[in-house]
Amino acid sequence: MKIKVILPVLLLLAVAFQSCVSNKKYAALQSDYNKSIDTNRNLKQSWQVTQQELAVSNNQVKSLQDQIAQAQNNSLALQDALNKCLAGNNQGNVNISKLVDEINASNKYIQHLVNLKNTSDSLNMVLTTNLTRSLTPDEVQGVDVKVLKGVVYISLADNMLYKSGSYAISDKAGATLAKIAKIINDYSSYDVLIEGNTDNVPISQTNIRNNWDLSTLRASSVVQALQNNYGVDPKRLTAGGRGEYNPIADNSTDAGKSQNRRTQIIITPKLDQFMALIGKTPETTTPPAADQK
Template sequence: MRQLSIYTGMAFAAMVLLLPGCVSNKKYRSLQANYEEMRAKEQELNRRYQEAQQQLSSANTRVTSLEDQIASERANVKSLQEALNQCLTSSNQGNVNIAKLVDEINASNRYIQHLVNTKNKSDSLNMVLTNRLTRSLSREEMRDVDVQVLKGVVYISLSDNMLYKSGSYEISERAGETLSKIAKIIMDYSDYEVLVEGNTDNVPISQRNIRNNWDLSVLRGSSVVQALQNDYGVDPKRLTAAGRGEYNPIASNDTESGRTRNRRTQIIITPKLDQFMELIDKAPENGAATGSESTPSDTTAVSPIRQ
């Protein structure tokens, strides 16, 4: 474009020099007008050229920016793909862990159901035992015997007046028939252990050979244990004698009727401890972890001699 302008100017200058002598003024003015028109067109073309150059430069800048954005987006897509792949890998591992957890939960549920079924069976046996015992006792005996099932354990509570001679730990004659019926039930349920527990009121004992109510309660429990063993043939390995003195009352010691209720001997019939622990330790398939803690709630004095 610049070269065109130079050539045009040179040609026009040559014509100006030659024309005065060769052409008329009219033609000179016509040529002058043509020159001005061509020059105006040249300027317009130069202006458009400059604008086109600016637009091209701006377009190149935008292209470069877009290329940078495309490169950035490609890098972002690559990063997202890698993150997605990692998530998919983690998800697969998570699915494996969830499946294992579900297996362990199912195993735990099976074990819990096993314990529930065993407990229900034990409760049913306890009720049968209780019903058999109560049906075997006469109405007169039932005045001195109370039979209950509490938390899966059978409690047979015998009054002090029926069991022992007054102020003594020796078994009375009238207690024999009742103890024989209890012994028969105990022998029929050979998978149960028997704890015989003496209890007293809070009135101090005043006998030379008995130091206090602790002694009296243990001696009374031991007397019943030995009667069950020696007179009625109960296996002594199943028997334990214990005493709780005045420290396990079921009524107030402020009244005579309350003290009478507290003077009692309880025969407590429970599943054998080793069988119970075997049940607890028996884990289901797939190894569901279980555990339990127990805290002794009351103090019990146990006879050092296990009959």
């Protein structure tokens, strides 16, 4: 009788154990799936921001190209007028000389525009390379650095830094802020403005009045994290918020709102520092100490 009772009990225990193992595997697979969804969402948002910035750069290039094309058309028109003048032999030497001077001036202007474009591209590349030389190639991929008219802009999406709908720094923001701190500490004499930006959706938190508050509080959170966790001198830091009033994309779409919810780290070297930065040869090894620059 004891054997008959024990056997069913053992069978029930075996079935229960197998079910437990399957549930654990399912939970692990579900967790991996959720992580994949989060990763895909972050990559999509980064791609959208990159597309917007690429469109801005393309517009700048197109504007210079249009000027070059217009100048080239003017040169062709002047050359045609000169050819007609020579063929008809109806104009005097004075008019011919004037046309030649105008053609030469037009050609110089074309070359000037080409040089401006090349110089602008080269300076931006040199400055970006010098500013990010303390980062590894993998770290550079996660930080968007732009140089416009001597001012350095480092732009970060809100989901890289903050908890959703909050100004509290998220747990995953540490790696990103460490990269920013490397750049800031590498140029220890430059002033740094942390600027918060939002979309145009009103905030509904009881302790935050509006998007002005949210953008400023977020900037202040970044400033304090850089000071307290990464040793950035607080005398160099300024926290500011621009609310919803400095958009870079259309707030009527989700993609546009995502691009507008961002924090910019703006590094502003003085004129002499800017010129020194242009002349600095990019390092391929460990960067020099700040007091040697």
